[in-house]
Amino acid sequence: MSRLRAALDPKSIAIIGASDNPNKVGGRPVHFLGKFGFKGKIYPINPTRPEIQGHKSYASLQDLPEAPEMVIVAVAGDNAIAAVEDCAAAGVKVAVVMASGFGEVDQIAGKAKERRMVEAARKAGMRIVGPNSQGLANFGTGAIASFSTMFVEMEPAAANAKGHVAMLSQSGALSTVPVGFLRQRGIAVRHTHATGNDSDITVGELACAVAEDPEVKLMLLYLESIPDKAYLEELAAIALDRDLPIIALKSGRTEAGKAAAQSHTGALANEDRVVDAFFEHHGIWRAPDMRGLVEATELYLKGWKPQGRRLVAISNSGAVCVLTADAATQVGMPMAKLASETDAKLKSILPGFATTTNPIDLTAALLSNSALFGDILPVIAKDPAADAFLIGVPVAGPGYDVPAFSRDTAAFAEQTGKPVVVAATQPSVAQVFAANGTSVFPTEVEAVSALHQFLAHHELMFRARSRRATRPPSEALITPRAETLMLNEADSLALLSSRGVPVVPHRLCLSRSEAVAAFTLIDGPVVVKGCSADIAHKSELGLVRLGVTSADATGAIYTEMEQIIAKAGARFDGVIVAAMAGGRREMMIGAHRDPVFGPVVVIGDGGKYVEVFRDTKLLLPPFAAADVHDALKGLRIAPLFAGAHGEPPMDVDAFVEAVVRVGEIMRDESAGVVSIDLNPVMLGSAGEGCVVVDAVVFHGA
Structure with a gap:
């Protein structure tokens, strides 16, 4: 975090536009800094009040006893620009600009205002988060420079619990909505930051700094644009070195989504399939939606080191066994083939009407013999074919020793060190398993989905790490030239051939006699094509003839194509006579x-x-x-x-x-x-x- 320490762990924070009302934008950060135990100095700035929320208030930035490391700019419009310029002049290190109405709404005048702020900051060596930022929140240090309503509902004890998840977003709401989902599952978050318009500090640059925090074990990203790949490439390299998984939700998959992103943050739309390829290349898992961003979170925090994706499913319901096999197959998780020794031992334990092949159906026998669970799990644990496990308990209650099932499952997970998930629809049953540290999902489909993501992401990171170790790093981006020229097909084929790409045997002919001679040299049916650097789609003009079988026909076609190209007003670069290439x-x-x-x-x-x-x-x-x-x-x-x-x-x-x-x-x-x-x-x-x-x-x- 050294590069942006003042943004993530400031020693002092001033709030320009501070309010005594904790429900106003200028009042929330003051309230949160006290609520979540910020140990640094707090300087509210408001010329109309001598005290704000128990802190001495100052009339202006110049009246402070020192230059604060961070300033929260909670005033609007041109006042925000003036405040940023004052911060730069005062020696502030980071300004968090919460004001909106800039590049996200006006690509010309709004962006110009952003540039004015950034230029003032850069001259003084100051950095800017925003504008249009909901703010930054580091629960590890209590530096909550944010006005998020989500934090109003959070109790300090819960927020200060040891969190290992970092959430970074260009959107304010999407920096905190995932936090709400994770809190429901009892998962604490260490960082949640919203960079807004990314006028200076981008979400990628901030993520690089957060990734250096050793307490962060999982990073979540919400992106509306990727204007610069460099920081994301650096982030991926840091993450692969640290074995830090990154899950990214990139919006704008559709044209409608791209248009909405443009109006939201002034984002540049990225071609979606290229984004997919970029993430895959660098070992970043792309979540399809909000559920995919957070649903597997706790699996990443278990410390598991999976070796494959072969699944073993165990349930007291045959239907759950079938549905689990279906769900696993659909996402590419094969059902493990258990060893004959495992099958024999299971047959000696389970009743004859139970199913011992994977998936394993315990049937209703579990109701009369709750020990079956504890008896079979150690047997399955020893099978080398199993990489991950799903235990389905769709119905349980009176008569079932659910606490024993839970203890046996936890012990099983500890013994194998392999991923184990539970599908339990009844909240009372799910709570018992969760209390013992087991990851529980309402249905087998959700459990399989989360498990698949975790295992597939691990494989993705492994491939990216191997690629990085064996291939040269990506070079700096080569800026495309302002103008481009289309090579004619003969020159295109020549360039490819010189670089080792196999091309069809051919001759470029600049006269009818050369075309006739080329037919003879190639010796067989040929393809005759007009050649012009002005014509990309030759077939549409009749400039491609297949299966020409005589020298005379080749010569006649040459003359015809010369005339077609001339009529089209295009350059005539000759005629290509090529061998007829076959293939499968x-x-x-x-x-x-x-x-x-x-x-x-x-x-x-x-x-x-x-x-x-x-x-x-x-x-x-x-x-x-x-x-x-x-x-x-x-x-x-x-x-x-x-x-x-x-x-x-x-x-x-x-x-x-x-x-x-x-x-x-x-x-x-x-x-x-x-x-x-x-x-x-x-x-x-x-x-x-x-x-x-x-x-x-x-x-x-």
């Missing part, structure tokens, strides 16, 4: 430079319907062959690669190598490539390779 599947490789995230490579099913079916995956360079293989497994067409209905497998390795080469081109600034569109890339059977038959490359001017 039309694939595609695309790439472009995102203005925020840099190079992005898209791979997937190709052909003319690529934009209809959109069976593609994104990768962010640098990546290796293993990353491409993992991405291909996520395509809907993935089962075809191994061969179907007796067909031989396809040459996936060759396609993967071509993708890696494209990624290298996009990382190489000297190549000057802005975008690449390769479709189709013909993929053959194993050993036959792949070949690019159509290419469009845009180059920086």
Whole structure:
């Protein structure tokens, strides 16, 4: 926290616009600082009152006995700007600006006002949080520089409990709403910060500082925009080094959501699939909604080190067993196949009508023999195939020894050191399990969902850590050139070939006689295509002819295409005569430079319907062959690669190598490539390779 210590652990705090009313924006921070045990100095500033909430009040910043490390600016409009300028002149280290009405509502005048504040701060070495910030709250130190209503409901004892979760948000409400959910589950939060418009200190920069707090074991983020990837990349590196999981909820998945974010915080909309790829690349779990942001929180705080995702389910209900298996299968958690020794021991313990294969159905026998739970758990604990466990208790009560079930489950979790969750619908039953430290969910679907997230996120972090260890770090973002030029197809193919990407055998012909000669050299049916740096979509103008079978036809087509291009008013760069390339599947490789995230490579099913079916995956360079293989497994067409209905497998390795080469081109600034569109890339059977038959490359001017 050293870089932003004054924002997270200030020794003194002044409140400009302080109020004696604890329910006003200027009164809340004064109240909270006292309520939650802030040990530093508190300086309310209000020229109309000699005392505010038991603290001596000062008429102005200049009247304070010292320059406070932090100032909360709780006045509106232009008064806030003047207050920030006063803070900068006085030697304040951090100003938390709560005023709204800036860039979030006016992209021109509002942003100009923000820039005025930031420029004044930077000249003096001061930092700004906000504007439009609900404030910062560090419950570890009691530095609650916030006006959140959520904290009114929190008791000091609960807030000061040892919390290990940090919540950071660009939105004020979304910095505290998750805190309410977590409090309901008895989970304390250490940090909850809202950065507002991110005019200076961004949510990413603040998160980097918070991630250095050794007491933080889980970080939650709410983002409406990612204007700069650098701090998030640094945050991810810190988190991977610390084994600190990060869960991010990024809004604006839809066009309507992007528009709402724009009006909310003045956020820049990010292309959503690129955001997905960025988070995955860096080991950050992207939550789909608020529930996904918080539902698995307590699992992350258990200290478990999972080794896989094979699940064992145990219940006294056959229906719960079936539903658990369904839910696990849908999220990609295989049901563990227990060893024959385990099955034999279970059969010796359970009645004959119970099910000993996984999922294990104890049936109603549990009602007459509550010891069954304690008897079978130690047996299952020894099975090496089990990575995680779900215990379903949909109905229990009088006649069931629920306290014994709970104790046995807690002991089982302690013995295995593996993830264990319980699904218990009845609150009375759930409370007994929770009292013994077991993670309890109302239904098996919710339990499986949380368990899947925890296990899959652990795997995601492992892959990101391995990628970081074996691949060079991402370079500084290469700013796309203001102007770009499309290369003609011959030049595009030549560039790709020079970088090791396999391209179809072809000849660029600048005369009819050359076209005729090219047909003879290629020796077989050919493809004839008009070549022009002004025409990207040749088929629409009739500039692609397939299966040409004679030299005379090739010459005639040359003349025809020369005329078509001239009529279109485009440059004539010649005619390409290429071999007819066969293959098993039309694939595609695309790439472009995102203005925020840099190079992005898209791979997937190709052909003319690529934009209809959109069976593609994104990768962010640098990546290796293993990353491409993992991405291909996520395509809907993935089962075809191994061969179907007796067909031989396809040459996936060759396609993967071509993708890696494209990624290298996009990382190489000297190549000057802005975008690449390769479709189709013909993929053959194993050993036959792949070949690019159509290419469009845009180059920086």
